[in-house]
Amino acid sequence: MMEKTIDNRRFGPWALITGASSGIGKEFARQIAASGINLLLVARREDVLREVGAKLTGDFGIGHRVLALDLTEDNFIRKLAPAADDLDIGLVVSNAGTAQPGEFLAKKRDELLGLLRLNTLAHLEIAHYFCPRLSARKSGGLLFVGAMRSEIGIPYMANEAASKAYVQSFAQALHFELKPLGVHVTVLPPGPTETPVLAKFGLSLETMPMKPMKVEQCVAEGLQALYLNRSLMIPGRLNRIMNAVVPAFVVRRLTASTFKKTLANNLVKPQSPKESR
Ligand SMILES: NC(=O)c1ccc[n+]([C@@H]2O[C@H](COP(=O)([O-])OP(=O)(O)OC[C@H]3O[C@@H](n4cnc5c(N)ncnc54)[C@H](OP(=O)(O)O)[C@@H]3O)[C@@H](O)[C@H]2O)c1
Helix, strand or coil: CCCCCCCHHHHCCEEEEECCCCHHHHHHHHHHHHCCCEEEEEECCHHHHHHHHHHHHHHHCCCEEEEECCCCCCCCHHHHHHHHCCCCEEEEEECCCCCCCCCHHHCCHHHHHHHHHHHHHHHHHHHHHHHHHHHHHCCCEEEEECCCCHHHCCCCCHHHHHHHHHHHHHHHHHHHHHHHHCCEEEEECCCCECCHHHHHCCCCCCCCCCCCECHHHHHHHHHHHHHCCCCECCCCHHHHHHHHHCCHHHHHHHHHHHHHHHHHCCCCCCCCCCCCC
16 A cells, blocks of 8 residues: 555644554555644653654655653643644544453553553544544544444453443544534544563464454555544454354354464463452
8 A cells, every 4th residue: 555645734833643653654655744744742752752853854854743641641732742842733643542351350540541442532622622622723633543342342451442442432422522613523443453561461463363464464455544524444354254254152262262272372461359459
């Protein structure tokens, strides 16, 4: 697929990308920069964001700004607004998210709540802040990153999947409401994708039931879907077929057995229920 997939007149001159220091967000930054759109890059690791921004400015001649921000912080918008308010932002990619597979019984309360804040409330806050601005300019778009099959409930990722189901439902509703106002809204729920997160899970090509997709393709399909104003785009043809034909109980069983093996090999360290209190 061609990479220069986003129209910089509709979605420029600036884009905000959360989770731009790694994986899918970093690739969004690269492809959006290649379309000639300036970038406001957000994540917690400022040094990494600076490297990403400098490289993209060097490669594509775009402007960039970085903001080190923890999106689990209460009212983080107070810090984001001063960095964004003087920019004409036409594209918001709400991508930052995380997961830590493990038994629910072994999870600590703080860990569960932190994940829920990042995977749900952060998207809500960002949408609440930027939707009125995008609607006022009557162009632009919001792209949310969810996760494939989250809505069916995924064992050993109970909180993760439930939080991603929120993103998917939320984005599809916004798509409908913002369409008449000239604002595109798309949710991109990737299946397993080649990013640093897979190693963090302890997953490898040998332990995974299917080959993860390339991050470049995942992002290119997301940008194309946003351009066409599709409410939802599962990236990857094979993922779309699997999504349509594989029953939910089979997916749950398969994921459960993969994570059980991974947890048993201590590749993802389970917390003991005692530790979690
Ligand atoms: N890769 C997959 O297989 C896959 C599958 C389904 C869904 N997804 C979704 O795709 C999105 C991107 O994931 P990825 O695979 O690219 O993972 P990744 O490589 O781990 O990147 C996650 C990004 O989120 C940022 N981030 C994490 N916690 C944050 C916080 N509290 N505040 C601000 N930024 C934070 C990280 O930056 P810092 O560490 O610098 O803060 C990083 O830039 C996530 O929403 C994920 O759930 C991925």
